[in-house]
Amino acid sequence: MNGTLKRVAIGVMVLFALLLINVNYVQVIKAEELREDPRNRRAFFARYENDRGWITAGDVVLARSKDTKSDLRFVREYPKGEVYAHVTGFFAPENATEIEAATGSLLDGTDSKLAVRRFIDLITNKPLKGANVELTINPAAQEAAYNALRRDGKRGAVVAINPKTGAILALVSVPSYDPNLLSIPDRAKVVENYNKLDANKNKPLVNRAINDTYAPGSTYKVVTAAAFLSDDDSRGPETMVPAPQVLNLPNTNVGLPNYGGAACGAGRVTLVFALERSCNTPFGQIGMDLGYEAMNEQAKKFGVGEELNIPMRVGGVSDFGKEEDLAALAQASIGQRSNRMSPLQMAMIAAGIANDGTVMAPYLVKQVTGPDNSKIITENPQPLGEAVSEDVARKLKDMMVSVVDRGTATRAQIEGIRVGGKTGTAETAEGRDPHAWFISFAPYDNPEVAVAVFIESGSAGGNASGGGTAAPIARDVMRAVLRQ
Amino acid sequence: MTAKRRGAQLAMLTFAVLIVMAAYASVGLAKDGQLPAGMLGYGLGLGGLMLVAYLVLAKFAPWADPLLLPLVTVLNGIGLVMIYRIELGGEERASALNQLIWTGLGIVFFTLTLVVLRDHRLLQRFTYTAAAAGLVLLMLPLVPLLGQNINGARIWVSLGGFSLQPGEFAKLALVVFFAGYLVAKRDVLALAGRRLLFIDLPRARDLGPVLITWVVSLGVLVFERDLGTSLLLFGTFVVMLYIATQRTSWVLIGILLFVGGAFVAGQIFDHVGDRFDVWLNPEKDEYYNREFGGSAQLLGGLFAMGSGGILGTGLGSGSPSLIPLSFSDFIIPAVGEELGLTGLMAILMIYGLIVQRGFRIAIVARDPFTKLLSSGLAFLLAWQVFIIVGGVTNLIPLTGLVTPFMSAGGSALLSNWMLIALLVRMSDAARKPPPQAIQNEGLTQVFQR
Numbered sequence: 024m025n026g027t028l029k030r031v032a033i034g035v036m037v038l039f040a041l042l043l044i045n046v047n048y049v050q051v052i053k054a055e056e057l058r059e060d061p062r063n064r065r066a067f068f069a070r071y072e073n074d075r076g077w078i079t080a081g082d083v084v085l086a087r088s089k090d091t092k093s094d095l096r097f098v099r100e101y102p103k104g105e106v107y108a109h110v111t112g113f114f115a116p117e118n119a120t121e122i123e124a125a126t127g128s129l130l131d132g133t134d135s136k137l138a139v140r141r142f143i144d145l146i147t148n149k150p151l152k153g154a155n156v157e158l159t160i161n162p163a164a165q166e167a168a169y170n171a172l173r174r175d176g177k178r179g180a181v182v183a184i185n186p187k188t189g190a191i192l193a194l195v196s197v198p199s200y201d202p203n204l205l206s207i208p209d210r211a212k213v214v215e216n217y218n219k220l221d222a223n224k225n226k227p228l229v230n231r232a233i234n235d236t237y238a239p240g241s242t243y244k245v246v247t248a249a250a251f252l253s254d255d256d257s258r259g260p261e262t263m264v265p266a267p268q269v270l271n272l273p274n275t276n277v278g279l280p281n282y283g284g285a286a287c288g289a290g291r292v293t294l295v296f297a298l299e300r301s302c303n304t305p306f307g308q309i310g311m312d313l314g315y316e317a318m319n320e321q322a323k324k325f326g327v328g329e330e331l332n333i334p335m336r337v338g339g340v341s342d343f344g345k346e347e348d349l350a351a352l353a354q355a356s357i358g359q360r361s362n363r364m365s366p367l368q369m370a371m372i373a374a375g376i377a378n379d380g381t382v383m384a385p386y387l388v389k390q391v392t393g394p395d396n397s398k399i400i401t402e403n404p405q406p407l408g409e410a411v412s413e414d415v416a417r418k419l420k421d422m423m424v425s426v427v428d429r430g431t432a433t434r435a436q437i438e439g440i441r442v443g444g445k446t447g448t449a450e451t452a453e454g455r456d457p458h459a460w461f462i463s464f465a466p467y468d469n470p471e472v473a474v475a476v477f478i479e480s481g482s483a484g485g486n487a488s489g490g491g492t493a494a495p496i497a498r499d500v501m502r503a504v505l506r507q
Numbered sequence: 508m509t510a511k512r513r514g515a516q517l518a519m520l521t522f523a524v525l526i527v528m529a530a531y532a533s534v535g536l537a538k539d540g541q542l543p544a545g546m547l548g549y550g551l552g553l554g555g556l557m558l559v560a561y562l563v564l565a566k567f568a569p570w571a572d573p574l575l576l577p578l579v580t581v582l583n584g585i586g587l588v589m590i591y592r593i594e595l596g597g598e599e600r601a602s603a604l605n606q607l608i609w610t611g612l613g614i615v616f617f618t619l620t621l622v623v624l625r626d627h628r629l630l631q632r633f634t635y636t637a638a639a640a641g642l643v644l645l646m647l648p649l650v651p652l653l654g655q656n657i658n659g660a661r662i663w664v665s666l667g668g669f670s671l672q673p674g675e676f677a678k679l680a681l682v683v684f685f686a687g688y689l690v691a692k693r694d695v696l697a698l699a700g701r702r703l704l705f706i707d708l709p710r711a712r713d714l715g716p717v718l719i720t721w722v723v724s725l726g727v728l729v730f731e732r733d734l735g736t737s738l739l740l741f742g743t744f745v746v747m748l749y750i751a752t753q754r755t756s757w758v759l760i761g762i763l764l765f766v767g768g769a770f771v772a773g774q775i776f777d778h779v780g781d782r783f784d785v786w787l788n789p790e791k792d793e794y795y796n797r798e799f800g801g802s803a804q805l806l807g808g809l810f811a812m813g814s815g816g817i818l819g820t821g822l823g824s825g826s827p828s829l830i831p832l833s834f835s836d837f838i839i840p841a842v843g844e845e846l847g848l849t850g851l852m853a854i855l856m857i858y859g860l861i862v863q864r865g866f867r868i869a870i871v872a873r874d875p876f877t878k879l880l881s882s883g884l885a886f887l888l889a890w891q892v893f894i895i896v897g898g899v900t901n902l903i904p905l906t907g908l909v910t911p912f913m914s915a916g917g918s919a920l921l922s923n924w925m926l927i928a929l930l931v932r933m934s935d936a937a938r939k940p941p942p943q944a945i946q947n948e949g950l951t952q953v954f955q956r
Binding site for chain 1: 611656746749750751756795806809811812813814815816826829843847848851855857858862863866869878879882884885889890892893896897900901902
């Protein structure tokens with residue numbers, strides 16, 4: 024019997040060899056495919072294993088993790104919801120956006136800067152704890168901007184910057200959404216909520232402040248003025264410029280009129296007068312005189328066309344427009360035609376002028392602290408570049424103060440504080456309501472805040488204007504910053 | 508000259524208990540960051556039980572194979588830790604305390620078997636009693652009021668709050684019967700018959716027992732919906748028949764009969780046919796989303812194993828709550844996830860070692876009944892591991908069976924500890940030196956004192 028016994032024993036060894044080969048096949052060769060199968064819910068659960076760091080602004084908690092002690096251990100909450108949605112973004116079962124995404128590796132503790140900490144957690148077997156991210160956002164300014172913009176169902180964006188550092192004090196896009204709805208640990212519900220928001224015709228998911236660009240209209244005239252002043256040191260606010268009622272555009276049979284077809288002084292006016300009244304014809308002429316290269320170069324010096332990470336990538340890359348004919352250049356020089364700016368870019372322009380010509384790189388992260396309170400990242404303002412000389416900046420500031428004092432932006436005045444600003448009412452298309460814009464800074468002597476307000480076409484009625492609709496919002500935001 | 512090697516056995520047993528304690532500590536550390544509160548109790552419990560088993564073995568089967576008990580201890584202990592861990596993961600049907608109590612009862616059964624059964628050859632006298640007992644136990648779940656349907660299979664008997672799987676004991680009784688029967692009939696089965704195309708065909712009347720076993724197996728399949736046990740019993744019988752008669756034709760006849768029966772059953776009963784579809788394409792959404800008889804269970808286990816990868820997540824850090832039936836049929840994928848390929852291969856090697864020690868007893872043994880019984884039990888264990896592990900890793904179509912010594916469940920623990928006791932008893936007999944023949948017969952003997 025021993026012969027058959029040995030044969031059976033060998034046969035059994037073959038069975039075990041088959042089992043061993045097969046588990047190798049499953050756990051090595053097929054492992055990745057099995058791990059990444061969407062029906063394998065482990066990756067989904069792993070997302071909720073980390074004690075994700077908090078996002079704060081001042082004393083206000085914008086995003087926090089709640090320990091549920093269940094299988095889905097740490098769930099994300101946004102106590103202020105919609106007000107900060109376009110800053111924090113959301114933490115969905117399969118992706119994240121804005122700050123949640125851009126500082127994701129710090130928040131979830133996997134960043135290499137946290138490697139030592141992670142190693143300690145690993146050997147002491149604690150759940151991985153992420154770093155806390157504190158933002159530069161000024162909660163009072165953010166709430167002021169959100170409340171003012173949301174009133175009357177407007178759509179638009181507000182960006183406020185500290186001109187000296189580039190720290191972003193407010194970043195609002197309206198309509199907004201509740202990030203709590205997109206951070207439920209339930210993929211199906213999140214997809215349903217997302218699709219509902221995505222189908223909304225008012226586009227609440229679009230971050231208008233940084234991810235889209237719009238015709239800036241007359242607010243862009245400060246850039247044209249900057250190019251004009253930089254071209255010749257002897258020029259100043261009192262320099263006379265031609266101001267016809269209608270500017271002839273070469274090689275076309277249409278003219279460029281002033282707003283509403285009005286006259287602008289008596290044919291020749293000072294530069295400051297043209298800016299106060301926001302006349303189109305002088306700035307169209309200036310653009311054509313300086314030429315495309317000079318105008319485009321000036322735009323670039325303010326940061327136009329730059330890829331920015333604040334730290335999330337700024338999706339709306341601003342653009343002065345391609346080189347076309349002189350007629351197009353005249354229109355681009357007054358913020359029309361193919362000239363497209365993001366609200367963030369316009370705030371950077373106001374901030375650069377306020378900061379004596381130096382544009383600071385905008386940023387949102389004030390500091391990052393590890394779970395043990397060690398400072399991992401601290402505030403480190405960086406200049407983006409010099410847009411204009413200090414001298415030109417002073418001239419521009421003076422003129423912008425005149426615009427608020429006695430021009431189109433009187434509604435941006437704040438008692439006891441010298442405010443500089445520029446309005447814009449940008450035509451979008453024939454028969455459609457204009458965009459309303461306003462950029463400003465304050466106080467004149469020691470600027471602490473620069474603001475850009477953008478109100479989208481059609482959301483504030485047919486006679487929406489930069490001075491009437493956007494300026495008061497900027498005033499509220501500046502007040503909120505300066506009050507502290 | 509074989510040695511008793513009891514010191515080595517005790518050292519290995521201590522090592523086995525230490526492995527289990529370390530596994531237990533690692534679960535607590537991963538879950539709460541501290542050693543689990545009940546660790547000392549569990550450790551002492553398991554250690555104490557194994558010490559009892561060791562002492563019993565040392566007293567009643569001193570020549571027994573020193574490897575068997577430590578190997579089984581590791582399996583039983585790792586099973587306990589996995590069930591404890593799965594219970595912590597929120598699975599209400601898993602209870603580590605119950606499993607520890609059943610392990611204790613298993614040791615009691617082990618002890619009783621060794622103490623009462625001093626000579627296993629006594630079992631040969633009960634060949635037909637064992638057959639009757641095996642059949643009765645197999646059919647017990649079919650008795651109305653007594654039997655219970657759980658998860659579609661009617662293999663449970665409920666007695667005053669206790670649920671038992673009599674089939675677990677039936678398989679031992681039937682192997683005893685097969686061994687006794689084959690020892691008596693093997694010459695007839697081996698020699699009679701005629702040759703046809705290189706194959707020695709048996710006589711028609713000798714086919715009787717094969718056909719009866721076949722019918723009983725199919726009966727289990729059809730009436731209790733238990734494909735696993737059916738395959739287990741029939742396979743074991745065919746292999747024992749082959750060992751006894753040394754005729755390959757029996758194996759071929761057996762395979763043909765089973766495949767034919769299973770094919771017909773597959774045509775008639777949906778749940779058998781489904782298994783094959785799922786086996787071939789488990790990843791298909793169509794099967795995955797099917798409410799009954801789909802591939803969700805199987806894929807759930809495979810996902811766990813894939814996620815565990817080579818080194819595993821570590822005990823306590825995986826997600827056994829995502830594996831259906833992780834405490835019973837699918838405990839192997841749970842091990843694969845947390846201990847990884849490495850740990851799973853170690854577990855499979857341990858099973859392989861136990862089985863090969865069993866065959867070793869058969870080869871060393873001096874009488875045919877011991878040879879057949881020990882090889883039959885060893886193959887039963889191997890075949891059961893192959894069916895369930897092969898099933899959950901999709902090597903073969905999935906059929907539900909208990910993973911010996913690891914799955915939660917009392918009946919299986921008791922019967923498998925009895926199986927080990929029988930192997931221990933037989934290895935003791937096989938390794939014991941034969942009685943010394945009186946040497947140097949002759950005159951000189953008178954002067955020896």
